[in-house]
Amino acid sequence: MDQLSAVFSALGDPTRFAIVDRLLREGELSAGEISATATISPPAFSRHLKLLREAGLVRQRTDRQRRLYSVRPEAVRQISEWTLSHREFWEASIDRLESALEQEMKNDG
Amino acid sequence: MDQLSAVFSALGDPTRFAIVDRLLREGELSAGEISATATISPPAFSRHLKLLREAGLVRQRTDRQRRLYSVRPEAVRQISEWTLSHREFWEASIDRLESALEQEMKNDG
DNA sequence: TCGTTATTTAACGTAATTGTTAATTGAATA
DNA sequence: TATTCAATTAACAATTACGTTAAATAACGA
Numbered sequence: 001m002d003q004l005s006a007v008f009s010a011l012g013d014p015t016r017f018a019i020v021d022r023l024l025r026e027g028e029l030s031a032g033e034i035s036a037t038a039t040i041s042p043p044a045f046s047r048h049l050k051l052l053r054e055a056g057l058v059r060q061r062t063d064r065q066r067r068l069y070s071v072r073p074e075a076v077r078q079i080s081e082w083t084l085s086h087r088e089f090w091e092a093s094i095d096r097l098e099s100a101l102e103q104e105m106k107n108d109g
Numbered sequence: 110m111d112q113l114s115a116v117f118s119a120l121g122d123p124t125r126f127a128i129v130d131r132l133l134r135e136g137e138l139s140a141g142e143i144s145a146t147a148t149i150s151p152p153a154f155s156r157h158l159k160l161l162r163e164a165g166l167v168r169q170r171t172d173r174q175r176r177l178y179s180v181r182p183e184a185v186r187q188i189s190e191w192t193l194s195h196r197e198f199w200e201a202s203i204d205r206l207e208s209a210l211e212q213e214m215k216n217d218g
Numbered sequence: 219t220c221g222t223t224a225t226t227t228a229a230c231g232t233a234a235t236t237g238t239t240a241a242t243t244g245a246a247t248a
Numbered sequence: 249t250a251t252t253c254a255a256t257t258a259a260c261a262a263t264t265a266c267g268t269t270a271a272a273t274a275a276c277g278a
Binding site: 228233 | 249251254256260263264267268269270271272273274277278
């Protein structure tokens, strides 16, 4: 539970959230590919990646000179489980027609 | 999406995560009830609550002298939607891990 | 009205975070 | 072997975050 708060803290920085969201959409990427697009320097990215690693959000593997990063599925599932453990609370309070996902979850549950 | 990162940032502090988690479990609570249990001072709590309000995670209403706080369901749903929008990624990967572990156990037994 | 209760805001110090550039590490290649 | 490429770590400055105590605000009850 304090672990989860560390995960949230890691995602609380916009740069890091963007990294994780992109890794989720595009899959494994190298540090260079991640830092190529944005405004901040490679060292700054490297430190964000280190923090994400330490929070358990991403893993790193080495391929030749490059470090390839990908999201650790368990971390995202952990967040999902927390929200779903309180699903009854927030689901009941929200207009059902607004969310297709909500319906989808009911079918699954 | 940058909104979501602000929500994560708010939950990234252990004290604030504990507040939100407790409000989810116990429902609406006053500022006093929230600050009663813990080690830090009421002013410190008050500022955490303000930050949670500004991040859209909780709402406040007034009852006599007290301020009653509760979680805004939309905020939690927003997090849930983000995780579920990538569910295919993490669910598939975890399934793969689980079947790998199963296979491993068979080999051992 | 006056004091009490509930909570917030103000003022301030310290620790943590985030960025930069320079230096370092380690693998690939001429 | 020397050089280049990919990424990280080191050192430093600026900003933000978080805690404290003291003061302010606002509603209640004697």
